[in-house]
Amino acid sequence: MKTTTPLSRVGFMAVDRRSFLRMVAAGAAVVGVPSLLAGCTSSSPTGAATSGRPIGDVIPSYIPVEYVTPDFPSVNGSVPGFLTLPKELVQSVASAPGSGATFKAMTPLWGTIPPTTGNQYYKAVNGMLGSTIEFQITDGNTYGDKLATVLASAKDVPDWVCIPTWNLPPRFGSEIVGNVFQDLTPYLAGDKVKEYPNLANIPSDAWKFCVFNGKLYGLPFPGGTLNDAIFYRKDLIEGMGITVDVKSGDDLLALALELTDAAAGRWGADDLWTPATIIHSVPPKWKLDGGKLVHRFESDEYRAALEWNAKLFASGAVHPDAVAGQTGDAKKRFQSGRTLIMGDGLGGWNEALRDNLASNPSYWQQPFDYFAADGGKPVLFKANPTNIFSFLKKSDDKNKITELLALANLLAAPFGTTECDVITNGVEGVHYTKDSAGLPVPTPLAATELQPTYIFLVDGPVTETHVQYPGYVKAISTWQAKAAEYATDPLFYGQQISEPQQFGSLGQPFVDLELDISRGRKSLSDLDAAVTTWKAAGGDDLRAFYQEILDAQ
Amino acid sequence: MRFGALRGRRPAAEPVRDGAARWAAPSVPVRKIGWRTRLKADRSLLLMVLPAVGLLVVFAYVAMLGNIIAWQNYSPYTGFLHSPFVAWANFERVFSNPLFLDAVRNTLTITAFQLVFFFPIPIFLALLLNSVMSPRLRTAIQSVVYLPHFFSWVLVVTLFQQMLGGAGLVSQTLRQHGYAGFDLMTNPDSFLVLITMQSVWKDAGWGIIIFLAALGTVSPELYEAAAVDGANRWRRIWHVTLPALRPVILLLLILRLGDSLTVGFEQLILQRGAVGPGVSEVIDTYVYYQGVVNGDWGFSAAAGLVKGVVSLALVLGANKMAHLFGEAGVYQKA
Numbered sequence: 001m002k003t004t005t006p007l008s009r010v011g012f013m014a015v016d017r018r019s020f021l022r023m024v025a026a027g028a029a030v031v032g033v034p035s036l037l038a039g040c041t042s043s044s045p046t047g048a049a050t051s052g053r054p055i056g057d058v059i060p061s062y063i064p065v066e067y068v069t070p071d072f073p074s075v076n077g078s079v080p081g082f083l084t085l086p087k088e089l090v091q092s093v094a095s096a097p098g099s100g101a102t103f104k105a106m107t108p109l110w111g112t113i114p115p116t117t118g119n120q121y122y123k124a125v126n127g128m129l130g131s132t133i134e135f136q137i138t139d140g141n142t143y144g145d146k147l148a149t150v151l152a153s154a155k156d157v158p159d160w161v162c163i164p165t166w167n168l169p170p171r172f173g174s175e176i177v178g179n180v181f182q183d184l185t186p187y188l189a190g191d192k193v194k195e196y197p198n199l200a201n202i203p204s205d206a207w208k209f210c211v212f213n214g215k216l217y218g219l220p221f222p223g224g225t226l227n228d229a230i231f232y233r234k235d236l237i238e239g240m241g242i243t244v245d246v247k248s249g250d251d252l253l254a255l256a257l258e259l260t261d262a263a264a265g266r267w268g269a270d271d272l273w274t275p276a277t278i279i280h281s282v283p284p285k286w287k288l289d290g291g292k293l294v295h296r297f298e299s300d301e302y303r304a305a306l307e308w309n310a311k312l313f314a315s316g317a318v319h320p321d322a323v324a325g326q327t328g329d330a331k332k333r334f335q336s337g338r339t340l341i342m343g344d345g346l347g348g349w350n351e352a353l354r355d356n357l358a359s360n361p362s363y364w365q366q367p368f369d370y371f372a373a374d375g376g377k378p379v380l381f382k383a384n385p386t387n388i389f390s391f392l393k394k395s396d397d398k399n400k401i402t403e404l405l406a407l408a409n410l411l412a413a414p415f416g417t418t419e420c421d422v423i424t425n426g427v428e429g430v431h432y433t434k435d436s437a438g439l440p441v442p443t444p445l446a447a448t449e450l451q452p453t454y455i456f457l458v459d460g461p462v463t464e465t466h467v468q469y470p471g472y473v474k475a476i477s478t479w480q481a482k483a484a485e486y487a488t489d490p491l492f493y494g495q496q497i498s499e500p501q502q503f504g505s506l507g508q509p510f511v512d513l514e515l516d517i518s519r520g521r522k523s524l525s526d527l528d529a530a531v532t533t534w535k536a537a538g539g540d541d542l543r544a545f546y547q548e549i550l551d552a553q
Numbered sequence: 554m555r556f557g558a559l560r561g562r563r564p565a566a567e568p569v570r571d572g573a574a575r576w577a578a579p580s581v582p583v584r585k586i587g588w589r590t591r592l593k594a595d596r597s598l599l600l601m602v603l604p605a606v607g608l609l610v611v612f613a614y615v616a617m618l619g620n621i622i623a624w625q626n627y628s629p630y631t632g633f634l635h636s637p638f639v640a641w642a643n644f645e646r647v648f649s650n651p652l653f654l655d656a657v658r659n660t661l662t663i664t665a666f667q668l669v670f671f672f673p674i675p676i677f678l679a680l681l682l683n684s685v686m687s688p689r690l691r692t693a694i695q696s697v698v699y700l701p702h703f704f705s706w707v708l709v710v711t712l713f714q715q716m717l718g719g720a721g722l723v724s725q726t727l728r729q730h731g732y733a734g735f736d737l738m739t740n741p742d743s744f745l746v747l748i749t750m751q752s753v754w755k756d757a758g759w760g761i762i763i764f765l766a767a768l769g770t771v772s773p774e775l776y777e778a779a780a781v782d783g784a785n786r787w788r789r790i791w792h793v794t795l796p797a798l799r800p801v802i803l804l805l806l807i808l809r810l811g812d813s814l815t816v817g818f819e820q821l822i823l824q825r826g827a828v829g830p831g832v833s834e835v836i837d838t839y840v841y842y843q844g845v846v847n848g849d850w851g852f853s854a855a856a857g858l859v860k861g862v863v864s865l866a867l868v869l870g871a872n873k874m875a876h877l878f879g880e881a882g883v884y885q886k887a
Contacts, residue, residue: 152629170848175630263728265720320719324738325826326711338720501628505847509652516829521741 058185058216059207060193063200067092067416070463072477076484077225077382081464081477082415085438092198092417097406098131104158105133105390106150107456108140108167114451121426121449128419129407133160135453143167154180154394160404162390162456163218165209173498177212181391185216187405196409202461205385208494218389219408219458224346225487226480227383229367230275231349233340249279249308249373252341256317259340267319267339270330273309273518275343279372280305281379286491286546293491293543293550297510298531306527308373309518323519334365349476353469366475370483380483381490390457414460426450439468497549503542506534623854636851643855653856656839659832664813666745671752672809675760676802680790682761683768698758706819709755713747714738741828748820767801768794803880811868814860836860 067090070080114121116135126132136158138146144167150156151169157180169176186192193200202222210218230252237244237259246252252275256268276282282301286293296302312318319339321329334342335356349365356363372378392404413419425432425440431450432440442450464480466472509530516522531539592599623643625636647653678698685691701709716722719736728734737747771794779789818837825833836856844853868883875882 148629171628171630175628179630262720262734263725265725267720320721320724320736320739321714323736323827324714324718325824326714327826501848505843505849508842508847512825512830515826516831519739519829521829521831 075481078480078484081473089418096130102132105160106136107162108143110140198412209386220386221388221459231365234366248375268317270342271322276305276309350466408458415463627851660835679761679764702759771797807871810871
């Protein structure tokens, strides 16, 4: 849900994963999904990873291939950046791997659903594949509902199903995955993946997240190491003669207040709850304190983040619409200058440039260099290595599975290959023309036909290739390299842990509490009470459940 | 006279007060007719009603059997045939959960408040509109007040936010003239008033339709007769109009009571973030978060069933009350 790159490959009209989430969160405002997100955290585990022993035998070997040398190589796991598009493309798969069969695939889409008949983009990619993939595309905001019904009836499941991690239905690990989907361990584990070099090029952490109950089920859509940033409107703030120098939580509070001028319709900040958790290093789920598991909700960091956010709201620097929980319009407020600081996914950066540079060439938003709330050294927890994955329908037909994997291998072709180029940009002369700088300029047909579809099935490693926005690749790559220094594995990083169903609703009260405490409707003593209730209602049992997993590692 | 055949079953009824609400039952006993004869006589009518009955059976009554999951630890992936049976455990959890009781309290508060401050408004509006003489003006007003009904709640809430929110039109205008702004949208204390305002704005116009129709049936002769007897306008409303509206008002009141545990799901879920669940959590939103979001189907089915049973009791109770007032209510025993 967070990083930009792979989707951004799809070009100018694509929406990246982060904005899906933002939209989901916006939908949240509409349908009350905040808890969906929480549901996603509670059902889709976090995880610690240093090549976990039991998992090590199950995931594919990592055999990296590099077709183009990045201008900004990865530093500590940051996303590599490219300043230009390669002149010479490499064909990574020699001949079309398909047998001419037709497969059904179900994917979400945050955009206009493309036509299925006469679609030249489908024709081009299916031609490369040698088999036809027929898409059943559903609006991403309601994808979870459709999934729940499709998965409830195993015989209706299409051959290939994309599932975003935040749409993982309850009981997925315990009841669904083993009954409905194909165990890929016998096909991909260890060196078996060598038959599929582009799949072997996907980093191990992304694969680890696809392991359920000790077996490899998913094909990943890899994400970046760090996905969130706190942005400010550099163009506007500097235009006001204010120099941005934020080194602590108090600095940020002061800046937000300084920028606020309600009578002029301008507020310093949007709701900064996610940024608050970042600068306070709130653990995504668990942390170890003296050998004891401490849950996010019980941690001092969580408490401090809430206290800080409540201070921000009390200062009056938050836009009233954000106070009213209208999260869906957060970007609109920020991009129109009604707020000047907001938290967003890194992917929101290039989207904002896409949407604003044409009408406002001086538009520039910049993420703050990371800082800790107390002014010390920041600790940033890595994001899930995969936010979207896909599964193959269970089948006794070995040839069908190997063929689908061969198709996946082609679809996972990395940046710099002809396959990736076609999947990203479509056909030259049909979906794009090249400008004087050699950059693809999409044609009107691209807007209807070239929507992100194949990439939801499987994707190569993340790269940063938005060369069309001047200065962007350099800015994001240097920022990421700096931030990646502070990136740490959270406990249970990259592990898929299916929590028993009875813990499903434990986190719900905290979603509400975060809103209530931030807005001053409840106090921190209510947090204490909620934690006590949480422990009694199953929190301590949940701890024991995770302790067992920790002990086994 | 096929209806007559059906009606023939009914025993001679007591004389009725309101001819419009009930059939005029024959006061003379009718010769008993065998069911075969009646079947034959009403054949085509029965055939016509069959598809509707079929739909009702499949989509209402068969589906109702699904309530069995309230006694199960249900999972859609194992189905109700194989989900473990947990007896009354789900119901025990529902009643021992303080959050559910909070949701019930909020629901009842909102219903009671709206019964007093929302329910009568369409009646007043209908009376006002009925006194407008120019048909053209009347149609224009009607169109204007109906329109908001067709807006979705998302739109209504956004509109209120744009007008009465902290950065809304009213607030910004005040600020520009040197006064302090205000934010009605995020104040939990005035939330009850706010959502009632929204409901009135959106649905009061729509609510007048039925009352207007009832008003249309009042014979003008009654007004003329009252006027001849020296009744002023107020007296005419009190002695002619309102008695004519009474059956309709009571009918709608009963239906409203049956719905009383269902209060604006969308409207509330949209504003939950703004005012917090403390004042905005109602039974429906609670069931949604517990059951649908967290996959606790059995539990939420139990909560929903409790709601259904209470609603049914309310309808039956209200109907009984209506009978005591001498009105027909929603239905009567044959």
